[in-house]
Amino acid sequence: MAYTASKLLSANGISMKSPYPNATLSCKPACCVEGRDWQRHRKATAPPFGEPNMGLVWTECIPQATETLDFWKECSHIRQTGKDVRRFSLHVLSTTGFGKSYSFDRSTDEALREGDSLTYKDSLSLILENAILIMLLGPKFLTGSLQQFLPKHWRLVGQATSTFKKHISESIKEEKALIAEGKPHRGNFISAIGSQNLRGHDSIAITLTYVITHLAAYPEIQDWLAAEIRHVCKDKGATTYRDAFPKLKRCTAVVYETLRTSTPFPAMVKTSGPQPRSLKVGDDTLHLPAGMNIISTIPSVHPHPRYWGADIDTWRPERWIETSHEASAVAFVFDSGTLYTPPQGAFLPWSEGDRACPGKKFAQVELTGAVSVLVEPVPENGETMERARNRKMDMIKDSGMVLLIEILHPERVVLRWVKREARD
Numbered sequence: 486m487a488y489t490a491s492k493l494l495s496a497n498g499i500s501m502k503s504p505y506p507n508a509t510l511s512c513k514p515a516c517c518v519e520g521r522d523w524q525r526h527r528k529a530t531a532p533p534f535g536e537p538n539m540g541l542v543w544t545e546c547i548p549q550a551t552e553t554l555d556f557w558k559e560c561s562h563i564r565q566t567g568k569d570v571r572r573f574s575l576h577v578l579s580t581t582g583f584g585k586s587y588s589f590d591r592s593t594d595e596a597l598r599e600g601d602s603l604t605y606k607d608s609l610s611l612i613l614e615n616a617i618l619i620m621l622l623g624p625k626f627l628t629g630s631l632q633q634f635l636p637k638h639w640r641l642v643g644q645a646t647s648t649f650k651k652h653i654s655e656s657i658k659e660e661k662a663l664i665a666e667g668k669p670h671r672g673n674f675i676s677a678i679g680s681q682n683l684r685g686h687d688s689i690a691i692t693l694t695y696v697i698t699h700l701a702a703y704p705e706i707q708d709w710l711a712a713e714i715r716h717v718c719k720d721k722g723a724t725t726y727r728d729a730f731p732k733l734k735r736c737t738a739v740v741y742e743t744l745r746t747s748t749p750f751p752a753m754v755k756t757s758g759p760q761p762r763s764l765k766v767g768d769d770t771l772h773l774p775a776g777m778n779i780i781s782t783i784p785s786v787h788p789h790p791r792y793w794g795a796d797i798d799t800w801r802p803e804r805w806i807e808t809s810h811e812a813s814a815v816a817f818v819f820d821s822g823t824l825y826t827p828p829q830g831a832f833l834p835w836s837e838g839d840r841a842c843p844g845k846k847f848a849q850v851e852l853t854g855a856v857s858v859l860v861e862p863v864p865e866n867g868e869t870m871e872r873a874r875n876r877k878m879d880m881i882k883d884s885g886m887v888l889l890i891e892i893l894h895p896e897r898v899v900l901r902w903v904k905r906e907a908r909d
């Protein structure tokens with residue numbers, strides 16, 4: 486529907502309840518709650534996503550992205566961008582969410598076997614990689630009395646779910662003990678985030694893989710970004726969340742444009758609720774029966790020419806920057822530019838209304854921080870730029886539904902990373 490779907494839904498008081506609590510397409514937990522329980526959960530989980538904690542996200546994501554970049558630069562080519570980016574996002578989540586820090590070191594990877602004692606990170610990583618299996622079968626089935634008859638990998642995943650639960654309980658106990666002793670707690674999000682937001686990590690990793698693949702196809706946008714990063718981080722010396730994040734508008738524009746053209750969420754599933762109700766659409770009034778499912782498809786709103794002009798299918802991050810015509814001096818171009826605010830309902834990667842993503846700012850900060858570090862992928866040796874661009878864009882087009890929409894074969898995106906003079 487060309488109308489701004491979520492605006493219509495919220496304006497008309499349509500319930501945000503998902504009719505598929507066990508197979509939701511969103512990054513909501515499989516056990517998502519409704520009504521008063523949801524309000525209680527939302528109230529409890531809101532504070533950690535607030536502005537005061539965003540500095541922590543920034544402080545964690547910049548060194549993680551730098552380590553990832555250093556590692557990539559040492560390799561002749563990278564075939565597992567998708568996997569490495571998941572590791573990056575997992576590490577940021579581990580530190581900010583659970584107070585466990587890890588360094589980016591692929592060489593420590595070993596194949597896990599059943600019976601191995603699983604670290605916090607192993608179990609978290611197994612859970613995230615096998616989210617569909619866990620959602621379909623449920624942790625109880627994977628760890629229950631039939632466990633011995635299950636395939637080996639399923640048993641390992643079951644072991645990960647119980648180990649992770651233990652790690653979380655221990656972390657919560659430690660946090661409570663610190664609070665009871667009147668000591669400052671560790672400043673992470675553990676008490677409120679819990680395991681609920683793990684799917685947010687997936688959305689971030691998917692988005693970042695799209696961002697990197699686009700950047701590899703558009704070196705001129707890398708130059709455009711590098712100029713901003715040099716101006717903000719080098720010339721102005723702004724490196725902290727408070728100083729740098731709001732000024733890195735081009736980096737944020739790249740994230741937004743990627744979410745506009747390649748949003749991981751295919752649809753928002755809502756219901757009219759327990760009572761019949763009316764929905765106003767333009768001049769018409771639609772009468773909806775009780776319990777009707779309403780699915781608004783985000784990818785059909787994002788390329789709407791009414792909001793995005795004639796080149797809707799082109800990945801063009803510049804469309805997000807509004808610069809004054811008088812701006813001529815370089816510094817003034819950067820400092821006077823503002824980020825475009827689309828009309829309400831025209832840009833919905835995080836949804837809108839009461840059930841909108843509470844992790845929106847978290848994601849914006851982490852993704853912008855990552856882009857400010859990771860701007861230098863180049864195509865494989867010997868490939869012309871045009872051929873490289875077409876190939877990358879074909880890989881992006883070859884996206885499909887896994888748990889969310891993502892590049893189906895990220896392993897085919899082969900990249901080299903080189904040191905950019907502008908950042909020296």
Ligand code: HEM
Pocket residue numbers: 501511512513514517527681682684685686688689692749750752753754833834835836839840841842843844845847848
């Ligand atoms: C690019 C990254 C992300 C995108 C595109 C995204 C998108 C979304 C969308 C569209 C919804 C609403 C789904 C619906 O109404 O059906 C949602 C819900 C949610 N997201 Fe995200 N998300 C992202 C990152 C995160 C992060 C980083 C976290 C946590 C750290 C997070 C936590 C949540 C939670 C807890 C909900 C459920 C909210 C509720 O039901 O009240 N998300 N997300």
